[in-house]
Amino acid sequence: MKTNSCLEIPSNISVLVLFSLLFSPIFSSMNFREENETTMAGNKSKNMKLINDHLRKINKPFVKSIKSPDGDIIDCVLFHLQPAFDLPELKNKISVMVQPELPKEHDHKAGTNPEIKQLWNLKGESCPNGTIPIKRTSAGDILRTNSIPRFGKKYSRNDVPPTPGHEHSIGSVREGEFYGAKAILNVWKPNVIGLDFSVSQIWVVAHVPTRPVNTVEVGWHVFPNVYKDNLPRLFAFWTPDGYQSGCYNLECPGFIQINPNVCLGASIKPISTYNGKQYEIALLIWKDPNSGDWWLRVGTEVIGFWPAELFTDLQDRANRIDYGGEVYAESLGKHTSTQMGSGHFPDEGFGKAAFARNLEMVDQDNYLNEVSNLNLYAEKANCYGINNGHSDAWGNYIFFGGPGYNPNCL
Structure with missing residues (x-):
């Protein structure tokens, strides 16, 4: 793994605090207020005040802002x-954070990890040392969800209670104790309609039938109801209580980011x-054996971690790993035409269908091993399918996805 400046943050924290006290009001206070309030000028409704x-809670004062070609503002x-340090119980993480111990790979299985590339910094834009990039949330982002x-x-x-309208094509491992998961996924731009979303990801799950599920998740999704476009976006997600709390990315206190590049x-x-060039991202979630926190790496970049204190059952270990795709659609009669993956069925194969390859799990000794006993699951295989295989180069892999509505999927 290449050396990342992000991992030096804990040793320099006193310098960062001094830097913040001296400079952050000069750089950020006026612009921060203007960006978050001018869109609401003159609107005194209770709902607008709540927004x-x-x-103000989730958009933090910034040292620098970057306008991405897709219209995003990255602070x-x-x-x-x-946001994580808004939680008093996480403030101690500033001083006790140490570099995590990466999972060990068997020599004959070690390979390269595709780098993550994003639109906001393709032309060389970057955040200064001691800062992290956070996508700014707008009033419009919240208004599109119709619920603060x-x-x-x-x-x-x-x-x-369960939310209807979800369909999956996943490979699942449900027997054993798991301390992380890894996969390489190719990235597509599926067509997503209305309020639907389409996602390709890894789930690391602790689920005891009598208690709410705990998960940490990472992947890419297309979610126009949140982002106002159909671009594939990197996401991380967590919940300690069956999706009642927790959130995507840094949209609530929880995940602690240390990386300035992603x-x-x-x-x-x-x-x-x-039928053309395939672009991939390598995703790894693992439980650091020293701190007990759940860490995230994308490509060769260690992004940050979910503190163990956020969870109940996941404080200890996971008991299920899922790889693959999911589509959510509101029920409107006929089946949605929102696509999963590439929008093509898995039997079309490489270059045409979505895949997750080199499927691995982390064991209690912090070793990466190929998954075994992979179970395939799809609610409606004529809408979104899945198949699997094994090769020396790809290890265990799955192809998955589909177009949604078609003559065999009504």
């Missing part, structure tokens, strides 16, 4: 001002083309 209040926020309490949260098959929620580019 403004919420924006470079001082490390210790990120649900903003940043995920509708899931594990909702309590922005959660920002669009990924380039993307795969049908």
